[in-house]
Amino acid sequence: MTTLLEVKNVSKHFGNDTKALSNIDFSVKEGEFVSIIGPSGAGKSTLLRCINRMIDASSGDIIFDNDHVYELNKRELKKVRRKIGMIFQHYNLVNRLSVIENTLHGRLGYKSTLAGILGLHSEDEKLQAANILQILGLEDQLYKRSDELSGGQKQRVGIARALIQNPKLLLCDEPIASLDPNSSKVIMDHLRNICTSMGITVVVNLHQVDVALKYSDRIIGVNSGKIVFNGTSQNITSSDIHQIYGSDEGKLIFDLGGSHVG
Amino acid sequence: MQAEGPIKPFPSHTGQDLDKRLLDLLSKKPFSKSTIVIRLSVLILAILTMYAFVSFDYKDVKLLDALLLTMDNLKIMFFEPHLKHFTFTQALYQVSITLGLAFLTTIFGAIIALMLGLLAAGNISTKPLSIVIKGTVALIRAVPTVLWVLIFAVAAGLGSVAAVIGMTFHSISYLVKAYSESFEEIDKGAIEALQASGANWWQIVFQVVIPSSITYIISWTFMRFEINFAVAVAMGAAAGAGGIGFDMFMASGFYFDLSEIGAITYFILIIAICLEIFATHIKRKLKVLS
Structure with missing residues (x-):
């Protein structure tokens, strides 16, 4: 499979000292389902928005479908954005229509x-x-x-x-964070089917570790703007997850065993 | 999903220590400037009001006599209204002229303000442009409509042309503020979603911004129409713009005919009430839709 998206050494800082992302490096193959997990404020949303330049990264390079996203002019960027669908936590629809x-x-x-x-x-x-x-x-x-x-x-x-x-790529920014468990399952099933049967690559930001493990091919763990884990969902261990969330006492609300079965 | 580990209890402190710490925290109430400013302003206003009543120059006007005379005038105005210098149909025609003046200036103002409002809204325009437009418009708004009409009368001559230009000018400044603030209120998520899909500025404006704020736009425009009606009456008198205002000016300034003023006042009141009822009706309909 060919590589669809390559994120190379991307950093983003707001102002002078607030560092949101530092030296992010990863790539996504065509047709892959990738979940990005990490604590709130780790930079997941910023990372997602840097890909289609809704937020401009401070440094680094992103190659999407053989286009260097950060070298495009306005018109070319719009053409690239057409190939990237985006889904939001708060749906972002026009209510009156x-x-x-x-x-x-x-x-x-x-x-x-x-x-x-x-x-x-x-x-x-x-x-x-x-x-x-x-x-x-x-x-x-x-x-x-x-x-x-x-x-x-x-x-x-x-x-x-x-x-x-x-689109060739779907970016989903916490698509199920405001939904009940039932609707969440419906949405995640749809996203998985879109990936499997339509061949569209999906990158999802998630808060629910068990959901991420169950649905994705690969997990990327982000903490304080750095990638701390990047591997398949089969290979992830309990200590990896604790490292991602930086929990001091080793107690989290999640269930690793069940998700591997399902 | 399962929760692992025991439930963590509240942190426990020894009683004495806790009380001391809390008292310490409580004593650090932030010094609030605004409370002092508010209290001081109220006090100063109260003193000024009392001083004003004591120091008024009442001349020889007795309060009771003056009150009775005013009542008498009001009685003549409102209980003995008649039309002497023009007929009922003429009055109706004059009212329609005033309404026309209000309508024209509101429409002109609304069309220009819609464009400027889009450029002035912080969320869909650039910051410098937004600041420049908002600043200019605030300056224009600070000068009353009547003054603008008189300013334009220098170039256009006293009359309806000056009135239309001046009233449009002020309507624009008023509506730009109202519109741009309505645009800023809308959910920025939908704008972000369309930007992410590659839509351009014009498409976003017409597909997101205007559909989302159409109720505000209509309601503010109607509000301005009501204001413009009142201003159009005054312009008839002050700037010779014609309409019912001019007849009122003649009735009061030339004929000293209180009864006729009363009749005209009734005309204007009825129109104003009709507009108000119509506006409420529209707003209710919009609320049902929104």
């Missing part, structure tokens, strides 16, 4: 300015949107306003909006 309108927002990067302003979409695009929404089980909510949906449904709209971009 319908499910299908929100989904079609994912196509804006492919449109002329005027078509985007007027919200003109071709029949093909609408059909594709409806198709994706059907896969995600939202075909009955097409014209519902998105603020009438439950959290899990909103997140599925978020996924639909990312998928309609025809």
Whole structure:
């Protein structure tokens, strides 16, 4: 498998002394499902946003699909961003618009300015949107306003909006942090299926260690802006996890044994 | 998911030690400047108010007589209204002119302010541009509408042209502030999501910013329309812009006809109440939608 994403020696500091990321190095192969875990404030979200330059890294290089992301101009960057779908903890939908309108927002990067302003979409695009929404089980909510949906449904709209971009990579910033266990499972199952059957690479920030272990091919552990673990989910040990979370007394709420079985 | 290990109890301290530490912490109440400033301001205002009442120059006006005379005037105005110098239909026509003046200036103001408001909103514009526009607009807003009309009257001559330009000018400054603050209120997550998908500025503005803040835009624009109606009445009198305001000016300044002023006041009141009812109705509808 070819390498889709390469993060080379990336550092980010806010102001002069707040260091969010230091010398981050990793690569992601095509079709891989990678989870980034670590304590709150470790720099997971910053790392994710550095990949599509929603936040500009202070130094380092990122190669995505043979493009050096940090050498692109504005127009080229937008073209690269079309190939990277993004999913957020708070869904980030436009509440007053319908499910299908929100989904079609994912196509804006492919449109002329005027078509985007007027919200003109071709029949093909609408059909594709409806198709994706059907896969995600939202075909009955097409014209519902998105603020009438439950959290899990909103997140599925978020996924639909990312998928309609025809992305090569999905960046998910804590997609299940605001959801109940049931909706969380639905969302994670969808993400896993997207990776397995559509061949889209998925990088997920997670707080739930057991979920990360169960769903991902590889785990990257981040603590205080540094990578402290990078390996398959089979090889991770209890002491690795304690190292990632830096817990002083060795007591955490998680269950390693169960997740390996499932 | 399982929790491992025993549940960690609260840290236990010896009673004496704890009390001492807490008392120490309690005694460090931060010195609050704002409480002192507020109390001082209230005190100064109270003293000034009392001093003013004592030192007024009342001349020979007796409070009771003055009160009775005012009541008498009000009685003539509101209980004996009549139209002498123009007919009911003419009055209606004049009111429509005033309404037209308010409508025109609000529409002009809203269209220009929408564009400037987008450039002034901190979350979708650049910082220097936002500061420049907000600063300019604050300066314009600080000068009352009437003064702007009179300033433009130097170039355009006293009349409706000066009134339209001056009122539009002030409407823009008012609406830019209202709009840009509404834009800043919206959820920045949706903007971030569309930026991440490669959408450009115009697309984000029309697909996220305006749909999210449309209720505020409508409600602020209507608010300004009500203000502009009141200002348009005053402009008829002060700047010769025509409309019901000018008739009122004639009735009071030339004919000293209190009854006619009363009739005109009723006209304006009825229109204002109608606008208010209409506005409440629209706002309620928007609330249901939002």
